[in-house]
Amino acid sequence: MMEAGAGPANEAPAAIDPATARAYWSKTSALMWIVLAIWFLAGFVVHIFAPSLNEIRVLGFPLGFYMAAQGSLIVFVVGLFWFARRQNQIDEEFGVQEDL
Amino acid sequence: MSASSTGGKDPFISNLNKIYAGYTGGFIGFVIILGILEQMGVPDRIIGYMFVFLTIGVYAYIGIISRTAQVAEYYVAGRRVPAIYNGMATGSDWMSAASFIGMAGSLYALGYGGLAFILGWTGGYMLVAILLAPYLRKFGQYTVPDFLGARFGGNFARSIGVVVLVTASFVYVVAQIVGVGIITQRFLDVSFGVAVFLGLAGILVCSMLGGMRAVTWTQVAQYIILIIAYLIPAILMSVKVTGVPVPQLMYGFALERIEGLEAAFRAAGQTPPPGVIGFHSAPFVGANGQFSMSAAVNFFALVFCLMVGTAALPHILMRYFTTPSVREARNSVAWSLFFIFLLYFTAPAYAAFGKLEIYQNFINQPIASLPEWVKNWQIMSPYGVPWINIVDTNNDGILQWSEFRIHPDVVVLATPEIAGMPYVIAGMVAAGGLAAALSTADGLLLALANALSHDVYYKMVNPNAPTKQRLIIARVLLIVVALFAAWTAGNAGADILFLVAWAFSIAAAGLFAALVMGVWYKRTTNVGACLGMLVGYIVTSGYLMWSEFGGLSFLEVFGTKEAILAGARAGAGIATASAEFKAYAASIVANAATVQDGAMAWFGKALAGLGMSTDHVVLRGRVVARLWGINNISGGIFGVPLAFLTIYVVSQFTKAPSQAMQDFVESIRIPKGGVKLADSRAAVKE
Numbered sequence: 150m151m152e153a154g155a156g157p158a159n160e161a162p163a164a165i166d167p168a169t170a171r172a173y174w175s176k177t178s179a180l181m182w183i184v185l186a187i188w189f190l191a192g193f194v195v196h197i198f199a200p201s202l203n204e205i206r207v208l209g210f211p212l213g214f215y216m217a218a219q220g221s222l223i224v225f226v227v228g229l230f231w232f233a234r235r236q237n238q239i240d241e242e243f244g245v246q247e248d249l
Numbered sequence: 250m251s252a253s254s255t256g257g258k259d260p261f262i263s264n265l266n267k268i269y270a271g272y273t274g275g276f277i278g279f280v281i282i283l284g285i286l287e288q289m290g291v292p293d294r295i296i297g298y299m300f301v302f303l304t305i306g307v308y309a310y311i312g313i314i315s316r317t318a319q320v321a322e323y324y325v326a327g328r329r330v331p332a333i334y335n336g337m338a339t340g341s342d343w344m345s346a347a348s349f350i351g352m353a354g355s356l357y358a359l360g361y362g363g364l365a366f367i368l369g370w371t372g373g374y375m376l377v378a379i380l381l382a383p384y385l386r387k388f389g390q391y392t393v394p395d396f397l398g399a400r401f402g403g404n405f406a407r408s409i410g411v412v413v414l415v416t417a418s419f420v421y422v423v424a425q426i427v428g429v430g431i432i433t434q435r436f437l438d439v440s441f442g443v444a445v446f447l448g449l450a451g452i453l454v455c456s457m458l459g460g461m462r463a464v465t466w467t468q469v470a471q472y473i474i475l476i477i478a479y480l481i482p483a484i485l486m487s488v489k490v491t492g493v494p495v496p497q498l499m500y501g502f503a504l505e506r507i508e509g510l511e512a513a514f515r516a517a518g519q520t521p522p523p524g525v526i527g528f529h530s531a532p533f534v535g536a537n538g539q540f541s542m543s544a545a546v547n548f549f550a551l552v553f554c555l556m557v558g559t560a561a562l563p564h565i566l567m568r569y570f571t572t573p574s575v576r577e578a579r580n581s582v583a584w585s586l587f588f589i590f591l592l593y594f595t596a597p598a599y600a601a602f603g604k605l606e607i608y609q610n611f612i613n614q615p616i617a618s619l620p621e622w623v624k625n626w627q628i629m630s631p632y633g634v635p636w637i638n639i640v641d642t643n644n645d646g647i648l649q650w651s652e653f654r655i656h657p658d659v660v661v662l663a664t665p666e667i668a669g670m671p672y673v674i675a676g677m678v679a680a681g682g683l684a685a686a687l688s689t690a691d692g693l694l695l696a697l698a699n700a701l702s703h704d705v706y707y708k709m710v711n712p713n714a715p716t717k718q719r720l721i722i723a724r725v726l727l728i729v730v731a732l733f734a735a736w737t738a739g740n741a742g743a744d745i746l747f748l749v750a751w752a753f754s755i756a757a758a759g760l761f762a763a764l765v766m767g768v769w770y771k772r773t774t775n776v777g778a779c780l781g782m783l784v785g786y787i788v789t790s791g792y793l794m795w796s797e798f799g800g801l802s803f804l805e806v807f808g809t810k811e812a813i814l815a816g817a818r819a820g821a822g823i824a825t826a827s828a829e830f831k832a833y834a835a836s837i838v839a840n841a842a843t844v845q846d847g848a849m850a851w852f853g854k855a856l857a858g859l860g861m862s863t864d865h866v867v868l869r870g871r872v873v874a875r876l877w878g879i880n881n882i883s884g885g886i887f888g889v890p891l892a893f894l895t896i897y898v899v900s901q902f903t904k905a906p907s908q909a910m911q912d913f914v915e916s917i918r919i920p921k922g923g924v925k926l927a928d929s930r931a932a933v934k935e
Binding site for chain 1: 383
């Protein structure tokens with residue numbers, strides 16, 4: 150016997166009209182592709198240019214080395230906080246956020 | 250489920266900040282007291298003991314007070330871990346002995362090449378956050394195979410998930426136990442076998458009574474210790490070299506000086522020691538300092554496999570089942586990455602300052618005048634060479650560049666002594682390494698035991714088992730798995746550490762595609778997903794095994810005759826290889842004139858025009874084959890795209906999922922409301 154409120158599996162599914170659900174999902178997908186593009190640029194593309202970036206030095210760091218050791222990581226961290234904020238805004242815009 | 254685990258105010262949860270602030274202060278106070286004791290003449294050995302036993306004692310205490318008899322507490326910590334704390338717990342769950350002990354060592358040895366680990370082990374969290382974590386949280390059951398079972402038609406998909414999970418997690422947990430053994434052996438002065446079982450006791454006491462709940466709160470405590478232990482030596486070295494206590498900003502100057510010293514050594518006709526690159530900050534170079542296509546391709550392939558593997562390892566994904574909401578799950582991934590970032594952006598600084606200390610103070614000095622600590626580390630490692638190996642190859646009594654050989658795994662542990670810091674710092678670093686290895690081992694063991702107790706026993710064997718029995722089975726399996734892992738670690742020792750990197754490729758190829766397509770592509774069918782997982786898993790593990798243990802026979806199929814001959818020549822010359830293998834390799838060399846291209850050589854040389862030809866490397870006493878010149882550590886680069894392709898193509902030719910299944914996918918995409926299961930048998934009883 151399941152008791153009420155034990156987890157999402159036991160709650161009634163939300164009644165959301167299909168048009169809103171579609172619009173919500175297309176906006177969510179668009180955000181996903183944007184973040185995926187940032188991931189690809191910071192994770193791979195910029196490092197292809199590491200040999201030439203290394204010609205530039207900042208505070209002793211060769212720039213290509215710096216990007217792989219720190220620059221891209223900062224992009225990942227900031228990117229994820231931005232993503233969480235942006236996705237929460239989208240949830241609220243369509244009224245599909247959780248009721249807490 | 251009782252009110253205490255759903256909404257009721259738990260005094261522990263509402264006082265988290267106070268409790269952990271007090272704990273952090275307590276740990277710092279403890280380090281200061283030990284520092285004073287050291288100055289008063291307490292021997293190093295006692296200080297080592299106090300660090301190891303007191304920290305393990307604290308973890309055990311947390312483990313015992315967090316014991317629980319509720320299923321939801323045991324499997325998902327009651328789903329009320331706040332985002333920041335789940336981030337910290339994920340951070341220490343994630344950062345293993347390999348990150349804490351090994352990574353700065355890899356950077357020391359490989360220079361820019363080692364940054365693939367830094368990028369790969371952070372960037373993967375972007376994939377976790379945008380593709381998986383919020384949706385798995387919304388799905389809201391206990392394990393990753395739960396999702397596969399509910400989405401892809403039941404026990405067959407669930408079983409494949411369990412097999413991939415067990416393969417990837419088991420090799421990983423064995424490596425953690427080896428890591429615990431290495432640290433305990435050095436700081437407690439006991440044999441490796443004893444050290445392994447001591448570590449095991451430390452792991453079990455944290456996880457057995459309280460499951461996920463105990464592991465979560467212990468991991469937060471372990472994160473705090475490991476990050477303090479990592480940052481302090483780096484800060485002290487930065488102050489010593491540059492006068493500024495921000496190592497992450499200041500090591501650029503250390504890099505400049507390392508490059509200068511490397512150039513000076515080269516000008517004097519010296520060479521770097523084996524395994525160490527002579528051009529620390531140059532990207533994609535071979536031993537001669539020139540651009541190497543193979544180095545570049547391997548760099549990106551490794552980054553890719555580590556990122557995708559991160560997003561597919563079940564012990565990480567299951568941490569996001571513990572947050573109170575979907576929204577918190579998203580925030581929690583961001584916090585996880587932030588806490589991991591704190592260590593990862595310090596690691597290259599650690600490596601650079603450590604390397605500078607060694608190059609500046611020890612190279613070209615008389616061997617007789619080396620300080621006392623060198624002797625402490627000249628003990629035999631489980632790899633069969635001393636941790637620090639001073640080999641006076643030219644017998645001139647002076648330590649040349651190539652004569653100082655430090656094993657990458659002890660760079661972090663030995664650096665405090667190398668830089669002349671008090672022993673208390675070395676003890677603290679050891680406690681940090683121990684925390685890193687224990688926390689990851691806890692998470693992995695729990696993932697393994699949960700897959701066996703929840704997915705296999707409860708979901709497949711005995712779905713009517715009462716709660717009490719499920720929890721007993723879960724605990725028994727946890728002990729069985731832990732003992733088996735410790736037994737394997739004790740027997741195989743460090744020879745199996747290279748398998749950790751395989752765990753990423755195997756998880757990536759086996760699980761990632763099915764999980765992502767299950768959420769993002771509604772048309773994904775049960776047959777498509779199951780075939781995709783099987784293809785990814787079999788191709789990747791098959792490639793890894795064949796190229797590693799049968800490298801020469803791999804070349805005989807995919808290699809040109811030149812590649813086969815080169816592999817055979819190398820094989821015949823490996824001193825430690827079996828006589829049978831050497832005789833076989835020698836017979837190929839003797840009949841060189843009759844050697845033909847392999848049957849699939851056209852495939853092996855398909856990318857030769859890009860500088861990527863199928864060849865071999867000699868590693869771990871074996872001839873290891875490399876398809877298109879890609880190291881097998883990045884084997885997932887073949888399996889991941891194949892898995893996606895299989896799922897997509899097969900889904901086009903099989904019957905579309907039912908409307909109920911499509912509704913289920915719709916319902917996990919939307920944070921609000923409950924989940925519409927397509928099959929009510931997939932429901933979880935709490």
